[in-house]
Amino acid sequence: MQNTRFTGWQARPSRSIVIDTPTLDRNLAHMQAAAGSAAVWPHIKTHKSPEIARRQRAAGATGLTCALPEEALAMLHAGLGPVTLARPEVDPNQLRALMPHAQRGAVRFTIDHPAHIAAIAAIASGPVDLLVKIDVGLHRMGIAPTIAALQALVAAIPSPLRYAGILSHAGHSYGGASLDAIRQIGAAEVEVMRNLAAAVPAQGEMVVSIGATPTLLAGQDLHSITEIRPGNYALLDMTAVGLGVATRDDIAMAVVATVIGVGAGRVVIDTGSKVLSSDRGAHGTSAVTGYGEVWLDGATAPLTLQRLSEEHGVADSHPDVACDIGQKALVLPNHACPVMNLGGAFTLLPAGQTHLARPTSPEIARQRMMNGR
């Protein structure tokens, strides 16, 4: 890693999340450029932070993408909408809280089943935009990628709900064995989406929305795509490095740790799965080994975390990496998104401003929603 990055990290206490602001801003600008004429709707699950969402909007993002209703509401309350809710929602209380925003065009819902339509229709009293999720290969959510399946679901949408377009997530690209394999997954996704969009156009302007960081950074051809929804691209991590879509110098987030054990061939840090998560990457990727890289202050080579317990990380020692108890280290995690979710806050470096990520606990956010606030 360039030692000009994460300036001032050594002053932060253990288990702090630090973000290199120049790298973050470069990542945001790079994705805006890659998007061409497609609108960028970043998935905020990566950071959960109004501060970073604000930077994404300032860099040119048109809207935001969320998975959780409470996160969508937090972004709307911060004045950062419109929002696409990328996961079907069926809870009446949560739909009720979002519906006023949806009916003024600030929230779009995702569906892949008549039961999703019925749940929204039961609450809606005005026009609401629905996007149909297409399964392009992750086999998680989404209808089969056929014209017949799309036509059947669209036919089940009653007025005043509106079919606004289609969306997909090629998360299986995280399992891509090579850059070429990732590019093929991305090309196949775009072809499927282009054909479906042409065959089943929306009532108004057609939304054709795709988005996964690996395919987009690998250089996806976006012809006929109107929107992209990348998330991880803002911060990146060792998974992206392992996949070959980023270098270590593109990683904008790291965790500060302290060495608490040395000896018997091991280096132990005070940072474990309750900070770094036990993710080995996303969607079963085999792009990473271990649980993250430990860069001791001043070292020119990393140590790899071989195992994590809840509050310990254990790496093999390395003859070229000198190490003492008390020494500080920067950890590059496998997967940035769960780390930001675990952390209560992050510090933007070099300015040193600390911002809350996940400003309230999920439980408090849900209780607020249930009370309609």
Add this chain to the structure above:
Amino acid sequence: MQNTRFTGWQARPSRSIVIDTPTLDRNLAHMQAAAGSAAVWPHIKTHKSPEIARRQRAAGATGLTCALPEEALAMLHAGLGPVTLARPEVDPNQLRALMPHAQRGAVRFTIDHPAHIAAIAAIASGPVDLLVKIDVGLHRMGIAPTIAALQALVAAIPSPLRYAGILSHAGHSYGGASLDAIRQIGAAEVEVMRNLAAAVPAQGEMVVSIGATPTLLAGQDLHSITEIRPGNYALLDMTAVGLGVATRDDIAMAVVATVIGVGAGRVVIDTGSKVLSSDRGAHGTSAVTGYGEVWLDGATAPLTLQRLSEEHGVADSHPDVACDIGQKALVLPNHACPVMNLGGAFTLLPAGQTHLARPTSPEIARQRMMNGR
């Protein structure tokens, strides 16, 4: 699962953590009975909650165990000390915040290296109790389990610091292939600790502290052991069931989920790794398959989560388990501890009282520590 447990869970929103209070209290009483004359110092990492710690003290616990300084301070501020800090701490700011408590006997520190002693000695101005960590087989922290190694480290402890005893954690019991193997690990631990305690007695009353839920629930002989520090026993999880030290009816914690996808042989819930963690158990256990069990309301057989993404859980469908979108489910996680860490709160059932777990974000807790509050 008995349908008399978790009474009222269906009324809680998705991703809520629910605790069956009768089961929790039974687990606490069971461990107190198993401890015999040994003092119980529960590790609060499992729940991070003053409310549950209070129940542990009411059930007979003598003190508490923490890994993080901020958690130790939270417990002390709630009037729930004394506390053993089971992981060596070297950060001067954190040691400074704990030192007034340590010097009145309310915090005991753990060491396994002269550098740990030096860090504490640099801050201490009065007597402080130190426990020496013994590596009984987990190979994470701890000195080699030999009399010579213990004598050497004890000799390095300067006045007014005090050698108060030894402690161990047989976390490798989570990798035990059978109940018999777990019992052998427990027996070996006790033998090592008993011999070391006899050979290198403390200056005052000797502390001989062990603690891992599997060995203790498997029926560890505690002769010569003065203290136990189990954590997971309070809530338990599918790992404990897989290891054979508990049944599903002993699990006191579950997560509420909602089915959002059905079809193509899959059942998808709205609860993923950001709620359940991606832990496959602790310390590399192979006791679990998948990422937790999904019990649909009214079902007599579970679905196993085959994969998690951040906000989705995917199980294979099962011919005997009927399932509709919108239906609620209880999830039994692989590992209770990271789930409580991820959740902002939990509800004690059947009373329905909601309590904060991890009452402040880790970052806020650390900032308070840095400011000496």
